[in-house]
Amino acid sequence: MVRPGELLDVLLAAGRRADSATHVRTLPARDGRPADWPTWADPDLVRGYRTLGVERPWTHQAEAADSAWSGRHTVLATSTGSGKSLALWLPALTAVRADVAAGTLDPGRIESVARRGTTLYLCPTKALAADQLAALERLLVAAGTRDLRVATCDGDTSFEERRWVQDHADVVLTNPDFLHHALLPQHRRWTRLLASLRYVVLDECHAFRGVFGAHVALVLRRLRRLAEQYGARPVFLLASATTSDPAASAARLIGVDPDEVAAVTDDGSPAGRRTFVLWQPPELPGGDGPWSALLPEDDPWATALPVPAPDLAPGSAPDGGPAGAPDGGPGSTDPLHPPATAGAGGEGSGPLGTGERTVVDADDRPRRTATAEVADLLADLTAAGARTLAFTRSRRGAESVATTTRAHLAEIDPSLARAVQAYRGGYLPEERRALERAIRSGELRALATTNALELGVDIAGLDAVLIAGWPGTRVSLWQQAGRAGRAGAEGLVALVAREDPLDTFLVHHPEAIFDTPVEATVFDPTNPYVLAPHLCAAAAELPVRASELGLFGGARAGQLLDELVERGALRRRPSGWYWTHSEPASRLTDLRGTGGDPVRVVEATTGRLLGTVDAASADATVHPGAVYVHQGLTFEVDELHQQDAVALVTRRDVEHGTWARWVSSTTIVTTDAEVPWGPVTWGYGQVDVTTQVIGYQRKHLPDMRVMGYTDLDLPARTLRTASVWWTAPADVLEAAGVTAELAPGALHAAEHASIGLLPLLATCDRWDLGGLSTALHVDTEHATVFVHDALAGGAGFAERGFELGTTWLRATRDAIASCPCVVGCPACIQSPKCGNGNTPLEKAAAVRLLDVVLAHAPA
Numbered sequence: 001m002v003r004p005g006e007l008l009d010v011l012l013a014a015g016r017r018a019d020s021a022t023h024v025r026t027l028p029a030r031d032g033r034p035a036d037w038p039t040w041a042d043p044d045l046v047r048g049y050r051t052l053g054v055e056r057p058w059t060h061q062a063e064a065a066d067s068a069w070s071g072r073h074t075v076l077a078t079s080t081g082s083g084k085s086l087a088l089w090l091p092a093l094t095a096v097r098a099d100v101a102a103g104t105l106d107p108g109r110i111e112s113v114a115r116r117g118t119t120l121y122l123c124p125t126k127a128l129a130a131d132q133l134a135a136l137e138r139l140l141v142a143a144g145t146r147d148l149r150v151a152t153c154d155g156d157t158s159f160e161e162r163r164w165v166q167d168h169a170d171v172v173l174t175n176p177d178f179l180h181h182a183l184l185p186q187h188r189r190w191t192r193l194l195a196s197l198r199y200v201v202l203d204e205c206h207a208f209r210g211v212f213g214a215h216v217a218l219v220l221r222r223l224r225r226l227a228e229q230y231g232a233r234p235v236f237l238l239a240s241a242t243t244s245d246p247a248a249s250a251a252r253l254i255g256v257d258p259d260e261v262a263a264v265t266d267d268g269s270p271a272g273r274r275t276f277v278l279w280q281p282p283e284l285p286g287g288d289g290p291w292s293a294l295l296p297e298d299d300p301w302a303t304a305l306p307v308p309a310p311d312l313a314p315g316s317a318p319d320g321g322p323a324g325a326p327d328g329g330p331g332s333t334d335p336l337h338p339p340a341t342a343g344a345g346g347e348g349s350g351p352l353g354t355g356e357r358t359v360v361d362a363d364d365r366p367r368r369t370a371t372a373e374v375a376d377l378l379a380d381l382t383a384a385g386a387r388t389l390a391f392t393r394s395r396r397g398a399e400s401v402a403t404t405t406r407a408h409l410a411e412i413d414p415s416l417a418r419a420v421q422a423y424r425g426g427y428l429p430e431e432r433r434a435l436e437r438a439i440r441s442g443e444l445r446a447l448a449t450t451n452a453l454e455l456g457v458d459i460a461g462l463d464a465v466l467i468a469g470w471p472g473t474r475v476s477l478w479q480q481a482g483r484a485g486r487a488g489a490e491g492l493v494a495l496v497a498r499e500d501p502l503d504t505f506l507v508h509h510p511e512a513i514f515d516t517p518v519e520a521t522v523f524d525p526t527n528p529y530v531l532a533p534h535l536c537a538a539a540a541e542l543p544v545r546a547s548e549l550g551l552f553g554g555a556r557a558g559q560l561l562d563e564l565v566e567r568g569a570l571r572r573r574p575s576g577w578y579w580t581h582s583e584p585a586s587r588l589t590d591l592r593g594t595g596g597d598p599v600r601v602v603e604a605t606t607g608r609l610l611g612t613v614d615a616a617s618a619d620a621t622v623h624p625g626a627v628y629v630h631q632g633l634t635f636e637v638d639e640l641h642q643q644d645a646v647a648l649v650t651r652r653d654v655e656h657g658t659w660a661r662w663v664s665s666t667t668i669v670t671t672d673a674e675v676p677w678g679p680v681t682w683g684y685g686q687v688d689v690t691t692q693v694i695g696y697q698r699k700h701l702p703d704m705r706v707m708g709y710t711d712l713d714l715p716a717r718t719l720r721t722a723s724v725w726w727t728a729p730a731d732v733l734e735a736a737g738v739t740a741e742l743a744p745g746a747l748h749a750a751e752h753a754s755i756g757l758l759p760l761l762a763t764c765d766r767w768d769l770g771g772l773s774t775a776l777h778v779d780t781e782h783a784t785v786f787v788h789d790a791l792a793g794g795a796g797f798a799e800r801g802f803e804l805g806t807t808w809l810r811a812t813r814d815a816i817a818s819c820p821c822v823v824g825c826p827a828c829i830q831s832p833k834c835g836n837g838n839t840p841l842e843k844a845a846a847v848r849l850l851d852v853v854l855a856h857a858p859a
Contacts, residue, residue, distance in 0.1 A: 002384040007464055007492040008275050010384045011377055020373075023278040023510040029490075032270030035062035040069055041090055042097040048143025054086065059268030061087040067262045068199070068237045069094070074262045075205070075238040075250035080482025082269040084239040085135065085203075092119040092199040092237070093148060096170045100147050117198035120223075120234075121173040124207040124455060126154055127432060129173040131457045132203070136171070154178045156429065166190055176208075176216045179223060181586050184541055187226050195230040200254075202238040204455045206475050206521055208253060210768065210795040211530060213523030215591040218534035221255045221525075221551050226541060241475050242267075244520040252525070255551060272485040276514075278507040279377075279496045281368035347755055347771045347831045366825075370498040371397050374468040375404035377494065378446055382420060383412055386463040386492075387439075388446045389453060391480050393469050393498075393767070395424040396629070401448035401468065403632040419445040422631060425452050426601075426611040454479045463491060469498035470506055472759060472768070474518040500766065502756045504827035505815060512760075522762065522796050526553040529720070529793025532560050533588035535577070536569055540585035543576035593791050597645050601628060604638055604648040615645065619693040619714050620660040622647035626696065627658045642715075656698045656707055664691045666772045666786050668779040669720065673802065678856030679729050681780070684802040687723040687788055689770060692716035722794025724802040726809075727782040728849060736848040740775070743783055745842030746849045747773035749829035751785045752838075753846070754801075754812040756831070758787065761808055762800035766833070769797060806857040813850035816843060 002010055012018050034056040037046050049057075057065070064076040064087035076084050095117045123129050129152050136150050150171040153162055155178060165172055166189055174183070183190055200223070202208075208216040227234055238250045247263035254261075374390050378401060381388045390405075392398045402422035409416040421444055423435045432452075438444040439459055447453065454476060465484040471477050477495070485491020495513075497503035506512055525531065531553060538544050538552070549557045561577050564570040570577045579585050590596060598612035599622060610630050613622050618640065622628060626637040628649055635649035671685040693714045698707040728747065733739075738746050751773040755766055770790045777784040789795045801808050819828035824843035831838065 002386065005273075005275075005490055007381060007384065007386055008277060010380055010386075011277070011492075011494065014376075014380060017282075020279050020282055021277050022280050022507045025276045025278075025510060025514055027271075027274040027276055029273040030267075030269075030271040033059045033268035035059045035268070038062060038066055038069065038090070040094065041065075042094040042101075044143045044145050045090065045093055045097065045139070048139050048141075048145070049086065051142035052139065054083075057086060057090075058083060060264050060266055061090075061268070063266075064088075064237075064262075064264040065090045067264065068092075068235055071235055072262050073236045073238075073250070073254065073256060073260055074264065075240055075246045076264045077206075077240040077242050077246035078265065078267040078269065079242060079271065080479050081271075082267050085132065087264075088121075088201045088203070088237050088239055089136065089139070092171065092201060095119075095198050096148055097145070116170050116196055118169070118193050118196045119171045119199040119201060120193065120197060121171060121201040121203065122176055122179065123173075123203040124175065125452070126152075126156070126175060126429065127436070127452065127457055128203060128455050129154065129175060130433065131436075133173055135458065153183075155182070166192065169193070176219050177591055180215075180219045180537070180589065180591055181584075184219070184222050184226060184537070185584055185586050187541060191230060194227050195232055197227045197230075197232040197234045200234045200236045202236060202253070204240070205238045205250065205253060206241045206243050206479075207455065209521045209523050210797075211523070211527070211593050211791040211793065212591060213253065213521065214525045214527050214530045214795075215534070215589065217253050217255065217523060217525040218531065218552070219591070220253065222534065222538050222541065224255065225538065225548060225551060229542060240521075241479050241518075243475055243518055249521040252523070253521075255525075272490045274481070274485055274491045274493055276481065276493045277495075278510060278513070279373070279494050280504070280507050281370060281373040281496065283367050347752055347769075347834050367499055367827075370468040370496045370503075371400045372404065374466045374496050375401045375448075376408065377466055377496070378405045378420070378448065379408035379412075381464050381466075382409060382416055382446045386445070387442070387461060388464040388466060389459075389462055389480075389483050390446065390448045390466040391451060391454065391468060391471065392448060393450075393471070395426055395450055397468060398422040398424040398448045398450050399629045399632070403629075405446065405448065406632065416445070419443070421447060423447045423449040423453060425450060426598075426613060428609060428611060451476060451480065453483070459483070461489070463489075465491070465493045467493070467495045469496065470503045470759075472766075474513070474516065475521075477513070478518065499825070499827055500756050500831065502759055502766065504819075505757075522800070524794075524796050526556050527793045527795075528556070528560055530589075531557065532564060533585070535561055535564060536579055536585040536588055539570055539577050540579035543573070543578050545576040599640070599642075599645045599647050601630075601635075601647050601649055603635070604650050610635070610649065613647065618642075618647070619717070620662070622649075623660065623693060623696060623712055623714065625658060625698075625710055625712075626660075627654055627656070656700050659697045659699065660693050661695050661697065661709075662691050662693045664689065664772070666690075666723070666777075666788070668723075668725075675805075675858075677726075677853065677858070679732050680853050680856050681727040681782075682802070682805050682857075683725050683727075683780075684799060685723065686720060686794075687786065689719045689721060689772075689788060690716055691719075719790075719792055721789045721792060722796075722798045723786050723788035724798045724805075725780070725784055725786045726805075726853065727780050727784050728853065729782045732852055733783060733849070736845070736852040738842075738845045738849050742842050742845040743775045744773070745840035746845035747775065747783055747785055748836070749816065749824060749841045749843055749846035750812065750850055751787065752829050752831045752834065752841070753816050754785070754808065755787055757811050757815055758797065758801050758808060760811065761804050762797040766831075768795065806854070806859070809850060809854055809857065813847060813854060816850070817847045819843075 060078050064074050067074040069091040076087050099116055133152050140148055149169045151165045151169045152173045153165045154174050236254045240246050247261045248258045251258040251261045378390045390401050392401055399422050402420055405420045406417040439447055462483050467480055481493040484493050497507040565572050571580045596615040599618040600612055601610045622637050624637055624640055628635045634654050636652050637647050637649050639648040667688045669686040669688055671683055673684040675682045695711045697709050700707050733743055751771045755769050755771050768790055770788050772786040775783050789798050816828050824841045829841050829843055
């Protein structure tokens, strides 16, 4: 076993890898600062923590627990592995124990139990709730307490178990989806919990951002409203990664004034030394590179030697079954970044999409994909004895890295190949629990994962973390990096760049990672597309009174309520607004933005449920004829039943992959803001993005020979969202020397690069955005570039770009101009998700065009 401090040498030793390390930063160890246990803390709980090895709390734990115990809403924003859970649970559990100690309760009497203070714990995923339940049970056993009743309750919980939780549980662990779809609509069955609600714990609250964050914020407002109706005013305790201005973000999330929230940010926990390396994969030899390097990033076929994963099927699990929302939301790729539809999140100048990348000039040699590079690095670390997580950007990427790593290790030692698996959303709950147990026990040495493991699931003792591509935010980066060397041990982190402008910029500008503050959490609860269905849900729970409008956004909420009355969704009466329909109002809202219920992937011959796919991407990934990959095994989709949300597949070993093709269009619906930049128009408003999967190509592997094309008859999907756009009239194009022949490529290149750079200014990543560029748009009557949010109603990203237009376009121009390639490459103007095959692209013309546009921009 190589010592953790020598793991970087393992990565650099093979071939010419030293040239791939663009920067190495040593993050020093940090000494811990212990504090005394609060005097109010229950002595049995303190004894339990000491039995588990926690002799004293760290300073931030004691400060946050004291704040919450005093009755103040509190957010604890410290590093991964700093022990935030202790600060959350100590006041909540002590509150119930205090009732017991006062002698007012008789555990055998229902009326006595009804007077207990209760706690509601919310987190983004079922996996995290299950992990927290296990930790709480260990604590209560160590404390020797038998009078605290703790339980999870979610969509997988049986009716009998749910009744027990309603009648007896002191602490209920769940997720926002269950709160929205079950607990709040059926609040009369949860009277005991709501009437006695003393604390609401929000774990990993930085994950509640964008449209998902806006939904959760409104669910929490509905919770506060009902709790107050039953006479409770709970204190909110929030745990967050290190973010910018956590008090303001927490206040916006729970719907209170920032002055009412105490933020604890001074981390008193110890940390081991971490070696952080920025890594750029090498260029491939001209014309001689492997076929896998020409595939899209995160392609499941980036290996020619599939090695099936070992069988780790668990014996039995309590949380199986398809009922309710699965981990991470309905079929989400992961709990943090719900995927967009192919077209809505795509980029491109033309109407036809393939999702492929193209190298436009022989002099601009492509680099190895990040997934292929990470698979090599993961194999070397596993062979050296390290325990490693490899984070990827997608489910397909996790499958690709795991399969390729197993193929490499099989040539060395087959037993090592069996120690690597994939972990992602879409697996069944029992399969994911088995993987978590296996990595904890050491049965597995490595997991290739989506950011499903970015959150606080307790997996200690990891030596290294590999990150395949910028994860979208610095918050996520440090959450993933924090998995290496947890519990104060030394660790290695490697960020491996994908070929896009942002990744390339970051691995060559370490100051943008190490010397730049983390982002604020961005979400807008007043987004009308988010707010309107929650007003309906609130009215269905209890009539909405005029005095409550401030809780939901004030005047804007009042306007929306009037519109909902006009549309027949609500009815206005003197006592308030009422929901008068028979169907549940909660069904109007998709919290995760995944387009509806997940599509179940079922093996046709056996009826076995393999997993799920989010509804938004089902057309492109499990259409009839598609190849579906699960733990290294390939299946063909025989039928897609959209109404029943089922894809029937058959296990087949195939020698081809499938690539969906789609058409798309963008139409301006409203212009909400418009600023003249001389002859250029800088605009912002609502657009309709319409996409339709029209067919797919089959390509032979590994030579990528096209085997054929098949038409599909699938429905079109329309997304109404927010967009920023700018026009380039004929005189602007002429001033830039951009002819009619060059215009499509210049606009397309500017669009790609601007989408790649917007995440530097807004809390998003490239996959949260989409775009379109055209030499003549029917609505503007000029050449136009659109960059839009890939989520219904918008998520604030395009609006942020509109506000910082000059800064954004200047950064875009500089990124293109400073790239050393000749005519454009994946590091500057090519996109890994271009809907038009990365053609046409004109690098030099894009720089000239942006120079002219910026000459008219405000300073």
